[in-house]
Amino acid sequence: MKIQDYLRVLKxxxxxxxxxTVLTAASALIFSFLQxxxxxxxxxxxxQAARIDWGQAxxxxxxxDSYVTVIHxxxxxxxxxxxxxxxxxxxxxxxxxxxxxxxxxxxxxxxxDANDGEQANxxxxxxxxxxxxxxxxxxxxxxxxxxxxxxILQEPSYRLLRPKWKINTAAGAVFGLLLGVLAVIxxxxxxxxxxxxxxxxxxxxxxxxxxxxPPVAPSKR
Numbered sequence: 001m002k003i004q005d006y007l008r009v010l011k012x013x014x015x016x017x018x019x020x021t022v023l024t025a026a027s028a029l030i031f032s033f034l035q036x037x038x039x040x041x042x043x044x045x046x047x048q049a050a051r052i053d054w055g056q057a058x059x060x061x062x063x064x065d066s067y068v069t070v071i072h073x074x075x076x077x078x079x080x081x082x083x084x085x086x087x088x089x090x091x092x093x094x095x096x097x098x099x100x101x102x103x104x105x106x107x108x109x110x111x112x113d114a115n116d117g118e119q120a121n122x123x124x125x126x127x128x129x130x131x132x133x134x135x136x137x138x139x140x141x142x143x144x145x146x147x148x149x150x151x152i153l154q155e156p157s158y159r160l161l162r163p164k165w166k167i168n169t170a171a172g173a174v175f176g177l178l179l180g181v182l183a184v185i186x187x188x189x190x191x192x193x194x195x196x197x198x199x200x201x202x203x204x205x206x207x208x209x210x211x212x213x214p215p216v217a218p219s220k221r
Contacts, residue, residue, distance in 0.1 A: 009188060016187075017180030021173055028172025032165035038113055041120035043128045043156035045108045050147040057106075060148060064101035067108060071131050072099045080126050086119075097127065107153070117158035124156040 047064060049056040070076075077090040077097070086093070098111040110127050114120035135150040 009184065013184045013187065016184060017177065020180035020183060021176035024176030024179065025169050025173035028168045029165060032163040032168045035163040036115055037163065038115060038161045039117035039120050039158045040161040041112045041114070041117065041124040041156045041158040043110050043124045044153045045110065045128050045131055046151045046153045047106045047108065048149050048151065050149065051145045060106055061103040063148065064103055064106070064108065067131070068099050068101050071108075071127070071134075072097065076127070076130065079130060080123060083126055083130075084122055086123075093123070097123075108150075110156075112156075113161060117160075120158045121156045125152070128152050128156070 047060055047067070049060050072094065074090045074094060077093040080086070081088055081090060081093060096113045098113075099108065100111075101108050108131070110124050110131075112120045112124040112127070114123065129152070132150045132152060135148060139147040139149065
């Protein structure tokens with residue numbers, strides 16, 4: 001096909017591509033607004049050794065993963081539930097909490113997902129506070145120079161985790177665009193063997209049309 005042919009197809013069926021694109025984008029947008037929003041609250045806890053030297057720093061880095069293992073447990077979730085009077089099961093709460101260590105910055109990040117952003121903040125903060133309290137109690141059993149302290153670096157803050165309506169709408173539009181193009185290609189393929197004009201007949205056969213028999217109008221009764 002020549003460029004003129006593509007332009008002719010686009011002019012004739014472009015409305016179909018636009019229609020399908022708009023419909024899929026609108027559907028994705030509506031679906032996004034119908035979803036229950038989920039918010040994620042994050043809080044960072046800094047870990048610091050009482051004695052600043054290379055050996056102690058390496059020890060703290062090794063301990064970070066063990067701290068994550070200690071605080072990401074069912075008993076810990078149960079304490080948070082009791083302290084905040086939450087109507088949740090420990091297993092459910094643990095599934096909504098992500099805890100990860102950063103050995104480079106010597107921090108532990110606690111992420112909490114919930115349908116209520118403020119509740120996510122409360123859970124994240126209480127989880128971090130319990131960790132700080134636990135470290136303080138453990139430090140009482142150790143020499144001052146061997147103690148490891150935990151400190152909440154900033155108040156937890158939440159953000160919308162999903163739905164991402166802008167991303168969903170854009171993805172729906174792209175999908176609709178591709179679907180529309182495929183639909184036009186399919187229609188053109190099905191109609192490729194149908195000759196509608198003398199010019200098309202000449203292009204298909206290589207012959208010159210010298211005459212056209214006009215259609216016969218139905219006789220009036």
